[in-house]
Amino acid sequence: MPKISVIMGVHNCKDKTLLRKSVDSIIHQTFEDWEFLICNDGSTDDTLETLHTIAQLDSRIRVLSYPDNQGLAYALNTCVTEAKGMYFARQDDDDISLPQRLEKQYAIMEEHPEYAFAGTIADVIDADGTIWGEYLLEEEPVKKSFLWNNPFIHPTVMIRPEALKKAGGYRVAKETRRCEDYDLFMRMYAMGYRGYNLQEKLYQYRIINNPNQKYRPMKYRLDEAKVRWIGYQKMGMLLIGLPYIFKPILIGLIPKRIFAKIRKRQY
Numbered sequence: 114m115p116k117i118s119v120i121m122g123v124h125n126c127k128d129k130t131l132l133r134k135s136v137d138s139i140i141h142q143t144f145e146d147w148e149f150l151i152c153n154d155g156s157t158d159d160t161l162e163t164l165h166t167i168a169q170l171d172s173r174i175r176v177l178s179y180p181d182n183q184g185l186a187y188a189l190n191t192c193v194t195e196a197k198g199m200y201f202a203r204q205d206d207d208d209i210s211l212p213q214r215l216e217k218q219y220a221i222m223e224e225h226p227e228y229a230f231a232g233t234i235a236d237v238i239d240a241d242g243t244i245w246g247e248y249l250l251e252e253e254p255v256k257k258s259f260l261w262n263n264p265f266i267h268p269t270v271m272i273r274p275e276a277l278k279k280a281g282g283y284r285v286a287k288e289t290r291r292c293e294d295y296d297l298f299m300r301m302y303a304m305g306y307r308g309y310n311l312q313e314k315l316y317q318y319r320i321i322n323n324p325n326q327k328y329r330p331m332k333y334r335l336d337e338a339k340v341r342w343i344g345y346q347k348m349g350m351l352l353i354g355l356p357y358i359f360k361p362i363l364i365g366l367i368p369k370r371i372f373a374k375i376r377k378r379q380y
Contacts, residue, residue: 114197114198114199115146115147115148115173115197115198115199116144116146116147116198116199116200116219117144117146117147117148117198117199117200117201117202117215117219117271118147118148118149118150118192118196118197118198118200118201118202119139119147119148119149119150119201119202119203119204119215120150120152120189120192120193120196120201120202120203120204121135121149121150121151121152121192121203121204121205121206122151122152122154122185122188122189122192122206123151123152123153123154123156123160123164123188123206124153124154124155124156124160124182124185124188125156125157125158125160126156126158126160126163126206128207129163131206131207131319132163132167132206132207133167134209135204135205135206135207135208135209135210136149136151136167136170136174137170138204138208138209138210138211138212139204139210139215140170140171141212142210142212142213142214142215142216143212143213143215143216144213144215144216144219147173147198147202147215148173148174148175148196148197148198149171149173149174149175149204150175150177150192150195150196151164151167151168151174151175151176151177151192152176152177152178152188152189152191152192153176153177153178153179154179154182154183154184154185154187154188155179155180155181155182155183156182157182161176161178164176164178175195177191177192177195179191183285184285184289184290184293185283185290185293186283186284186285186286186289186290186293187283187285189203189282189283189293190282190283190285193274193277193278193282193283196274198274199274200218200219200222200271200272200273200274201271201272201274201277202215202218202270202271202272203267203268203269203270203271203272204268205267205268205318205319207319208268208316208317208318208319209238209242209316209317210315210316210317211314211315211316211317213315214233214269214315214316215271217233217311217313217315218231218233218271218311218315219271221271221309221311222271222273225309227307228307228308228309229272229273229276229301229306229307229308230265230270230271230272230273230276230277230298230301230306230308230309231270231271231308231309231310231311232250232265232266232267232269232270232271232308232309232310232311233266233269233310233311233313233314233315233316234247234248234249234250234266234269234310234311234312234313234314234315234316235247235248235266235269235314235315235316235317235318236248236314236316236317236318237317237318237319237320237380238317238318238319238320239319239320239321239322240319240321242317244317245322245377245380246320246377246379246380247314247380248266248318248380250264250265250266250310251264251310252309252310252312253307253309253310254307254308254310256302256348256349256350257350257353259295259298259299259302259344259345259348260345260350260353260354260357261357261360263292263294263295263298264298264308264310265294265298265308265310266316266318267293267294268316268318269315269316269318270294270308276301276306277297279304280297280300280301280304280306281300282297283296283297284296284297284300287336288336288337288339288340288343289336289340290333290336291329291333291336291337292333292336292337292340295337295340295341295344296340296343296344299340299343299344299345299347299348300344300347302348303344303347303348303349320376320380322373322376322377323373326369328369328372328376329361329365331362331365334361334362334364334365335361335362337361338358338359338361338362341354341357341358341360341361342354342358345357345358
């Protein structure tokens with residue numbers, strides 16, 4: 114039984130080179146007792162063939178697949194069903210885990226049973242991998258930390274399987290299409306679980322800050338507003354959370370070029 118199961122969902126991968134680099138960053142971890150489950154989420158291009166080729170790089174990589182696109186939450190739940198590790202670790206298909214990421218997160222989870230999951234802070238990189246910012250987070254988020262933003266970077270997180278399963282896994286619903294992580298972590302905090310952020314940049318998180326491109330369509334911002342409503346309600350903080358429910362919608366109204374400048378300052 115591996116100590117860590119790394120899980121990833123992929124749908125119509127736009128850049129196979131970045132996918133390969135992402136997988137390589139796990140293969141070259143200093144911590145070697147892992148399995149890597151990659152779920153092909155109903156891709157209609159050659160992503161599945163690419164994944165089978167990548168799986169030949171290391172016997173610890175397993176490819177899962179189904180024919181119809183179901184969304185990331187469903188793909189991750191599929192990985193969880195098949196995973197055998199003591200801990201589950203996320204990884205996105207265009208990001209990079211630094212070599213000691215799994216080793217240091219494993220140590221935190223072993224030493225601190227009070228945390229149901231642990232993430233890290235990260236460098237922010239652009240399309241060609243150039244670092245252009247840093248993603249800093251609170252070390253020990255509390256419920257109020259969820260008001261402004263998700264206080265965890267989803268693909269950096271390592272989580273205890275028993276806690277994830279007691280929370281019901283990732284919720285598959287229309288409104289969680291782009292914020293399945295926000296929804297999950299709020300539900301876990303509502304149940305009394307807590308998370309932690311290692312204050313070390315062990316991940317490179319890719320954000321393309323293009324002033325000519327809308328970062329997130331309004332339909333997903335409306336979904337996030339609903340997720341916030343449900344989450345704040347479950348955490349018993351709907352009254353103070355009411356103004357923050359409208360935050361993603363208001364941000365979506367900001368012109369693209371101004372929003373790009375805001376993001377540049379944010380990171």
